[in-house]
Amino acid sequence: MALEYGMWRGETELLRVDGAPLPFSQTIIAHRDSSGELTHFSAIARDISEQK
Amino acid sequence: MAAWPGLAWVAIPDGQGWVHPVAASGDASAYLAHLAIATDPRQPESRGPTGIAMYEDRQLVEPDSITDPAMCPLHAAAEAAGLRSLAAFRFHRGGKVEASLNVYADESHFVSVDLIHLLDEMVLDISLALDHHDRMAEHRRLIEIVEATPEVVGMADSAGNLLYPNPAAMVPLSLRRTEGNIAKSHPPNHGIFSGKRPSRWPWNTGCGAARPSS
Numbered sequence: 276m277a278l279e280y281g282m283w284r285g286e287t288e289l290l291r292v293d294g295a296p297l298p299f300s301q302t303i304i305a306h307r308d309s310s311g312e313l314t315h316f317s318a319i320a321r322d323i324s325e326q327k
Numbered sequence: 328m329a330a331w332p333g334l335a336w337v338a339i340p341d342g343q344g345w346v347h348p349v350a351a352s353g354d355a356s357a358y359l360a361h362l363a364i365a366t367d368p369r370q371p372e373s374r375g376p377t378g379i380a381m382y383e384d385r386q387l388v389e390p391d392s393i394t395d396p397a398m399c400p401l402h403a404a405a406e407a408a409g410l411r412s413l414a415a416f417r418f419h420r421g422g423k424v425e426a427s428l429n430v431y432a433d434e435s436h437f438v439s440v441d442l443i444h445l446l447d448e449m450v451l452d453i454s455l456a457l458d459h460h461d462r463m464a465e466h467r468r469l470i471e472i473v474e475a476t477p478e479v480v481g482m483a484d485s486a487g488n489l490l491y492p493n494p495a496a497m498v499p500l501s502l503r504r505t506e507g508n509i510a511k512s513h514p515p516n517h518g519i520f521s522g523k524r525p526s527r528w529p530w531n532t533g534c535g536a537a538r539p540s541s
Contacts, residue, residue, distance in 0.1 A: 320479040
């Protein structure tokens with residue numbers, strides 16, 4: 276979705292060091308160069324386990 | 328042979344319409360005490376080489392400061408200091424005139440085309456260095472924010488290989504630069520970079536409109 280729209284925002288899970296999943300609210304941005312070529316992704320995520 | 332430079336100094340505006348020397352070199356440095364230079368073109372003190380270079384944003388060469396009527400208020404001081412010609416070059420910072428470099432010789436018509444070219448290149452290099460310094464300072468400020476935030480911030484290449492995790496991403500999460508692909512930081516079959524849509528993700532469009540998450 277980030278690839279298609281340039282940005283994706285939603286909930287996902289990330290693994291703790293011990294392997295347990297944690298719920299996160301995450302925004303992923305697809306960055307492109309001036310020719311439109313995908314160069315990299317950046318992401319910002321917040322732990323929302325206390326809200327679950 | 329001309330003494331070169333008899334005087335070189337850097338002028339910086341004080342924000343109140345006047346410029347002041349912040350650095351000077353040369354035997355004739357005492358000459359600076361005679362200067363009063365305004366950046367406002369309505370002020371008569373702005374009509375010397377330094378003022379014109381700064382408010383007109385251009386280099387200015389004064390081939391004979393003793394005979395030029397525009398330099399009249401400074402004729403006596405220039406003659407006493409043995410300064411006969413000068414050139415003023417402006418620095419830029421962030422696209423605006425930041426300062427000027429003013430160089431003097433004890434010989435009239437001393438400032439040649441080659442010398443002008445050399446000094447122009449020098450102030451251009453310094454202007455680029457000032458802009459680079461500012462960009463690096465801004466970069467450091469942004470890095471401080473990203474490194475200090477409790478939110479997870481990361482960057483990955485187009486294949487999902489982790490390029491940068493901030494400290495919050497490294498503890499307690501399993502995001503490690505050495506671990507390679509960020510797919511490893513998600514539960515198995517989560518869909519990250521697998522080509523599958525992860526079933527638990529709400530299908531936000533990225534521009535705000537969202538589908539229900541289930």
